[in-house]
Amino acid sequence: AQSVTQLGSHVSVSEGALVLLRCNYSSSVPPYLFWYVQYPNQGLQLLLKYTSAATLVKGINGFEAEFKKSETSFHLTKPSAHMSDAAEYFCAVSDHGTGTASKLTFGTGTRLQVTL
């Protein structure tokens, strides 16, 4: 079975500071990993994904994540936080869809607060 663990249910950073949201995964096969962002009363928007190509993945809104197999991690970073980054962030791992469709297993989420 696959799983992801997000360390820190709440993270607070100052505007302009580095954003680091942590995600560790567990998977018996090469994982497909995703980061989604959710604004209040909205659906989930894909930030970026890792699908066994480049280990450093760049996404939208200036976010990026690095896949580190040795650490089983896929942490999300952004060099400089903006007020508009305040949202809930979910890390997810996909199974390989060897039956019908693949499914996502989500972490518990990290709420990012950005302060002035």
Add this chain to the structure above:
Amino acid sequence: DAMVIQNPRYQVTQFGKPVTLSCSQTLNHNVMYWYQQKSSQAPKLLFHYYDKDFNNEADTPDNFQSRRPNTSFCFLDIRSPGLGDAAMYLCATGNKWTSGIFAYNEQFFGPGTRLTVL
């Protein structure tokens, strides 16, 4: 723009009164998913369709049903809503990507329907 649409965005129903939530897509994806998300929790998969094939999660209550009359539309029916069913319901579609011998579906989410049960 191609998208996933959910109607209504906000739904209020009474305890025990059946309710239907709607999802439509213009992406022409063959997979559609329904998730339940309670406050401050991760989305929980209820079921999904792969074309017309319905796949129920083992722990999805019988109170939840779904219909997919065609590729574009999918409905979530809650036969007798209880107070515990108040949540955000998210619809997603999936397109298939292949990497080596494995395949996965990248999921595209709608804006959700927030259900209140009185």
